[in-house]
Amino acid sequence: MSTSQPSQDRATPDNLLHTCNGTDVSPEDVVMASGRDLTPRNLEWARRKLAEDPNAVEKLLP
Template structure:
């Protein structure tokens, strides 16, 4: 005989995640190191320069664009 679980025991697929839980910002400044690590790249002078340029162009939202 199959055992059924109540619907309230698991997350509902038709419920949306609240907007405040979707953002990655913590209220602190985003450093070039943060951006490099979030992109999955190794820290190196070249990737740090890439991150500095990206932060100058896009600001802290650059980190939001990399993370889900």
């Protein structure tokens, strides 16, 4: 079994959940990581979160 894709019967490995330093994180990424729906209101929330803390998505992921 490849470790690059999650299995249906196992938890997703941490290296697939976390973003890498130096990558661009979009507001859509933050919304999806938070488990929220992609709505204009949630995208604006995510834009504010990223403006306050560019590493905001890391705090949302396990």
